[in-house]
Amino acid sequence: MNINDKCMYIVYCLSFILLFNLTVLSQSLKTSKQISPDLFGIFFEDINYAADGGLYAELVQNRSFEYNPAERREWHPFSFWDFLSPGFSIGHISVETSDPVHPNNPHYIILDIEVVGNYQQYKGLTGVGIRNYGFDGMVIKKGERYDFSLFARLISENPVELHISLQTPRDSIIAQNTLYVSSGSWQKYKAVLTASANCDSASLVVLARNTGRLAIDMVSLFPHETFKNRPNGLRADLAQTLADMNPKFIRFPGGCLVHGDGLGNMYRWKNTIGSLEQRKEQRNIWGYHQSVGLGFFEYFQLCEDIGAKPVPVLPAAVSCQNSGGTWRIGGTGQKALPLDEMPEYIQDVLDLIEWANGPVTSTWGAKRAEAGHPEPFNLEYVGIGNEDKITPEFEERFAMIYNAVKEKYPDIKVIGTSGPFHSGDDFEKGWQLAKNLNIPIVDEHYYVNPGWFVTNQYRYDTYDRNACKVYLGEYASWGNKLRNALAEAAYMISLERNGDIVAMASYAPLFAKKGFTQWRVDMIFFDNKNIVLTPNYYVQKLFMTNQGDLYHKGAISKNESDSVIAISCVENSKTGDIFLKIVNLSEKDKTLKINLAEFNRILPDAELTILTGNPDDENTFENPCQIIPSTKKYRVSRNFDYVAPNMSLTIIKIRKK
Numbered sequence: 001m002n003i004n005d006k007c008m009y010i011v012y013c014l015s016f017i018l019l020f021n022l023t024v025l026s027q028s029l030k031t032s033k034q035i036s037p038d039l040f041g042i043f044f045e046d047i048n049y050a051a052d053g054g055l056y057a058e059l060v061q062n063r064s065f066e067y068n069p070a071e072r073r074e075w076h077p078f079s080f081w082d083f084l085s086p087g088f089s090i091g092h093i094s095v096e097t098s099d100p101v102h103p104n105n106p107h108y109i110i111l112d113i114e115v116v117g118n119y120q121q122y123k124g125l126t127g128v129g130i131r132n133y134g135f136d137g138m139v140i141k142k143g144e145r146y147d148f149s150l151f152a153r154l155i156s157e158n159p160v161e162l163h164i165s166l167q168t169p170r171d172s173i174i175a176q177n178t179l180y181v182s183s184g185s186w187q188k189y190k191a192v193l194t195a196s197a198n199c200d201s202a203s204l205v206v207l208a209r210n211t212g213r214l215a216i217d218m219v220s221l222f223p224h225e226t227f228k229n230r231p232n233g234l235r236a237d238l239a240q241t242l243a244d245m246n247p248k249f250i251r252f253p254g255g256c257l258v259h260g261d262g263l264g265n266m267y268r269w270k271n272t273i274g275s276l277e278q279r280k281e282q283r284n285i286w287g288y289h290q291s292v293g294l295g296f297f298e299y300f301q302l303c304e305d306i307g308a309k310p311v312p313v314l315p316a317a318v319s320c321q322n323s324g325g326t327w328r329i330g331g332t333g334q335k336a337l338p339l340d341e342m343p344e345y346i347q348d349v350l351d352l353i354e355w356a357n358g359p360v361t362s363t364w365g366a367k368r369a370e371a372g373h374p375e376p377f378n379l380e381y382v383g384i385g386n387e388d389k390i391t392p393e394f395e396e397r398f399a400m401i402y403n404a405v406k407e408k409y410p411d412i413k414v415i416g417t418s419g420p421f422h423s424g425d426d427f428e429k430g431w432q433l434a435k436n437l438n439i440p441i442v443d444e445h446y447y448v449n450p451g452w453f454v455t456n457q458y459r460y461d462t463y464d465r466n467a468c469k470v471y472l473g474e475y476a477s478w479g480n481k482l483r484n485a486l487a488e489a490a491y492m493i494s495l496e497r498n499g500d501i502v503a504m505a506s507y508a509p510l511f512a513k514k515g516f517t518q519w520r521v522d523m524i525f526f527d528n529k530n531i532v533l534t535p536n537y538y539v540q541k542l543f544m545t546n547q548g549d550l551y552h553k554g555a556i557s558k559n560e561s562d563s564v565i566a567i568s569c570v571e572n573s574k575t576g577d578i579f580l581k582i583v584n585l586s587e588k589d590k591t592l593k594i595n596l597a598e599f600n601r602i603l604p605d606a607e608l609t610i611l612t613g614n615p616d617d618e619n620t621f622e623n624p625c626q627i628i629p630s631t632k633k634y635r636v637s638r639n640f641d642y643v644a645p646n647m648s649l650t651i652i653k654i655r656k657k
């Protein structure tokens with residue numbers, strides 16, 4: 001070959017490669033579409049003791065002495081505490097409210113130590129004090145450090161020595177330290193306790209060791225090791241289950257928790273930031289107490305720590321339509337904030353955006369910086385309202401808030417709401433309002449049986465592509481068996497297929513503490529020590545860790561009328577990874593034809609993850625690993641057959657050269 005021939009040959013080869021790539025590109029443009037990059041995330045609500053006693057790592061229950069009968073008839077400021085006077089010591093205790101550590105946190109206790117017993121037969125420590133059992137006993141681990149703190153104000157002349165200890169149910173001390181209260185004004189005192197033994201049902205004891213009088217509040221104990229070692233942090237193992245899912249966003253703090261039952265119970269984000277002793281605690285709509293120690297700063301920090309976008313939801317200035325009653329009998333009905341209070345309320349909403357994104361020189365940006373986060377949190381989404389009844393009062397207030405946000409922060413995507421069901425009056429009216437106002441995204445909620453998910457797989461295929469996008473903010477099939485999880489998986493495949501109109505989706509509820517649940521079907525069950533991940537969790541995790549932003553239509557073939565098979569193929573345009581997802585809901589194995597011709601140069605070494613088993617199996621505290629996914633290496637080629645086992649979800653992850 002002479003030089004000219006060589007050149008011609010190279011040009012020929014290059015044009016062939018170019019032509020081939022253009023053909024592949026045009027084919028893939030025809031068969032692929034962009035889908036939401038934020039499709040699958042999580043929804044955290046403080047229901048089922050998800051926050052206090054759960055994700056929030058505080059071990060002391062009722063640390064602020066603010067529990068009260070409005071939360072539960074039998075609760076009072078000294079609930080979950082015991083008064084102690086070991087060794088025939090003599091003293092008094094009272095709950096007081098004058099001159100508190102902060103007006104938002106009015107109750108505290110006064111300890112009067114009259115006599116410290118010195119009865120010689122008594123072997124233990126003597127004194128007067130208090131004991132807290134936490135949330136059904138504290139799990140203490142040998143060798144670990146625990147950060148204790150309290151606020152105290154000395155009332156007597158002489159200082160008071162406080163002996164702080166962790167004790168087993170038989171009163172053996174497994175960690176201890178000493179503090180001296182010497183100031184006549186409220187001061188925070190701290191001590192570190194290092195555990196010398198394991199105990200699953202320990203208690204915290206604060207014992208005054210000499211006569212005197214003092215006021216005590218905000219008695220707190222945290223494991224030193226929290227998630228990412230944040231102070232006032234989160235239980236590391238529970239937070240890790242969220243991080244492992246790699247969610248694109250976290251919606252918080254509710255749910256019905258947001259609108260509350262009654263106007264006084266609405267979630268006000270400003271009450272949940274700043275130092276703990278001045279946060280405004282409140283009754284939880286789910287029948288317990290919210291310390292709001294896990295407040296908006298901590299939620300935003302969690303989002304950042306796990307790489308998820310924050311999606312805060314604020315009330316639409318109306319309360320839950322079921323306030324003061326039950327789902328079955330109805331209640332007092334929705335209450336709406338008086339119109340003359342709306343300007344202040346709207347300002348609160350705008351202030352949240354400034355708090356999250358504003359410069360440190362702004363009023364609210366400065367508060368974020370004060371909390372230790374000068375950089376903005378890059379807030380993109382704000383939810384207004386939670387499955388509220390779409391009444392004229394709601395519509396008026398929603399529009400006022402929405403228009404104010406749109407005007408001041410046009411880049412913020414507001415998420416509207418469309419009632420608690422997949423259809424019906426509120427659903428229709430919520431959507432109509434959204435269309436009238438041109439709201440970017442509408443939140444839909446539905447809890448249904450697994451069959452509903454299967455028969456409604458084509459719900460979003462017919463949604464108007466020019467109208468508002470959908471956030472499926474809450475959904476679940478009624479159950480935690482494999483068959484429920486797989487029905488949800490089939491539906492999630494339909495969400496991927498419709499990822500051009502469905503912007504986001506999150507399963508609900510997320511957490512449930514054993515013995516403290518208000519909602520029977522949840523994603524992650526836990527007690528003070530153990531975690532049970534449901535098959536539903538694994539489905540969510542598999543979809544979240546294998547997300548793409550391009551949907552490819554033709555890669556897997558199936559008979560369109562076969563509703564027991566659901567298939568999708570998505571690609572992550574940044575990494576080039578391709579994810580094939582196949583759900584087989586039938587009792588028979590099914591063979592599917594895979595054709596990857598539209599992808600240029602795929603690597604044969606792929607990874608296959610499968611979740612399968614007996615459809616009626618579920619994970620329990622006794623048997624937490626009955627249904628778990630398994631991953632193996634898998635060889636793929638341009639064309640191959642895959643046999644999807646009966647009752648399974650398969651994900652094949654393919655890399656490009």
Ligand code: AHR
Nearest residue numbers: 255256257386387508509
């Ligand atoms: O997820 C539990 C509850 O279900 C939420 O609080 C509410 O929004 C829905 O009704």
